[in-house]
Amino acid sequence: MPPLLLADVEQALRSSWSAETCTPEFRSRWTEDNPARDQCGVTAMVLNDLLGGELIRGEVHVNGKQVDFHWWNRLGMGIEIDLTREQFGPEETVTSGVVIPRPPVTEWRRLREEYELLHERVMEKLNNQQGTASAAARSQPV
Secondary structure, three states, X not given: OOOOOHHHHHHHHHOOOOHHHOOHHHHHHOEOOEOOOOOHHHHHHHHHHHHOOEEXXXXXXXXXXXXXXXXXXXXXXXXXXXXXXHHOOOOEEEOOOEEEOOOOHHHOOOOHHHHHHHHXXXXXXXXXXXXXXXXXXXXXXX
């Protein structure tokens, strides 16, 4: 089986975002023009499922006032991956983050349905990519 590449994971995540996978209370502000908007929590969790590491949470500020939180990942050797940073406008700033222990999915009271939908979509895309790559490798002459 071909290795799982970060580029494949990123493509699967980005192509799986929709209004149905974003934070419900902000669903009305999600658009195809800014598909990363309000996807950070569920995206960080799915990336954590696939690559491990730590979950990082920072604060989002507008005019010096906290208005929300932002989530991203830190992998081994301190490498941070934030696939949803582009969601923010110039008036929004994100503080440096702190490590947040991952709660078990069974204890989630919020975003569970959105996470499960995103996870399902991403896994389907990755499984299809793996199957395509395996078939291509099998058809190569030896």
